Amino acid sequence: MGVTAFAELTTMQVGGSPDRLIVATTHDELLAAAREAFSSLEPWFVLGGGSNLVVSDEGFPGTVIQVATRGVEVVSETSDTVTIRVAAGEPWDSLVEQTVSNGWAGFEALSGVPGSTGAAPVQNIGAYGQEISETVVSVDFLDAESLEFVRIPRANLGLDYRTSVFKASGPDPRAGVVTSVEFQLSRGGGLSEPIAFPQLAQALGVELGERVPLADVRARVLELRASKGMVLDPTDRDTASSGSFFTNPIVSRRALEAIPADAPRWETVPEARDVAVPLGEQPAPPPPIVEGGIKLSAAWLIEHAGVPRGFRLPGSGAAISSKHTLAITNLGGATAAEVGELARYVQSRVSAEFGVELQPEPILLGVSL
Numbered sequence: 001m002g003v004t005a006f007a008e009l010t011t012m013q014v015g016g017s018p019d020r021l022i023v024a025t026t027h028d029e030l031l032a033a034a035r036e037a038f039s040s041l042e043p044w045f046v047l048g049g050g051s052n053l054v055v056s057d058e059g060f061p062g063t064v065i066q067v068a069t070r071g072v073e074v075v076s077e078t079s080d081t082v083t084i085r086v087a088a089g090e091p092w093d094s095l096v097e098q099t100v101s102n103g104w105a106g107f108e109a110l111s112g113v114p115g116s117t118g119a120a121p122v123q124n125i126g127a128y129g130q131e132i133s134e135t136v137v138s139v140d141f142l143d144a145e146s147l148e149f150v151r152i153p154r155a156n157l158g159l160d161y162r163t164s165v166f167k168a169s170g171p172d173p174r175a176g177v178v179t180s181v182e183f184q185l186s187r188g189g190g191l192s193e194p195i196a197f198p199q200l201a202q203a204l205g206v207e208l209g210e211r212v213p214l215a216d217v218r219a220r221v222l223e224l225r226a227s228k229g230m231v232l233d234p235t236d237r238d239t240a241s242s243g244s245f246f247t248n249p250i251v252s253r254r255a256l257e258a259i260p261a262d263a264p265r266w267e268t269v270p271e272a273r274d275v276a277v278p279l280g281e282q283p284a285p286p287p288p289i290v291e292g293g294i295k296l297s298a299a300w301l302i303e304h305a306g307v308p309r310g311f312r313l314p315g316s317g318a319a320i321s322s323k324h325t326l327a328i329t330n331l332g333g334a335t336a337a338e339v340g341e342l343a344r345y346v347q348s349r350v351s352a353e354f355g356v357e358l359q360p361e362p363i364l365l366g367v368s369l
Contacts, residue, residue, distance in 0.1 A: 010050035016059025048116035056366030088118025104185040129196030229323040242362040
């Protein structure tokens, strides 16, 4: 019997098989499998929920460790906050549902995001005005180089827009496996964090900055995501995707000269960033100031570059979602090569029309753009 293919392990439903697949259901199994893989000379890859991943049709020439651990533990509580430690394999939306039910605020706008908890800080997931960077306290991590098991505080995670120190495409990625994540959430009497996203505020019928019942936020976010094909549904081919395929580009003011005045844009305000400081060392140097830029809507750029919803190349099984131009979907039987071909086409159209280079959001394993 062959090894399960990535087409069965990912939400995009494309990709060949790895040479070897290990499913780790306990903390000890995960550490043992990871140490064995890290110590070998063979390639390895850590797989979570498979929702932010596109793998080549040839598969992966090495060991894949699927993180399937479970567990949510309350570490500490105060009258205002609760700190929890969550196993890396815990499904993200199940965790959000649990925290909302418990009256804990901080994850409610991230409802419906697919994938596992361990992947959340790797990608610094965010939606509708919330990001993991706002709630994460630390990450438990097995380092692939040293084989040491360490706890990394938030200040050392390099969290930024859809990236972290763990992101393979980052400037200095740290290889290994996340085993659990610690978060601090708010006790707000069943009310959300202040609503920070205009579309969500409009859907809730409130002003920006207002707090509303957590369950209301979760319900509205799930409705908004479903309307864009961003909530997994086996009966809807638009959801057979990796979510948003491209990140919203951040450009300089000078680059705006080629962008129409009616294109949506948001100024990213310069802000202080935490400095990565070795554990136990004090004091930390003053945080640097990061220069701001202008964030553009990738969806708007794609549509106005002549790539509409539902677009597909002739004969391809991959298409732009009929609900949202940011998603590339598998209509049924698509190959990873077809997904990559469509992604490159979108990039070329946006580059030719606006001079903006779109960057992929999912991890691409053996797929080149």
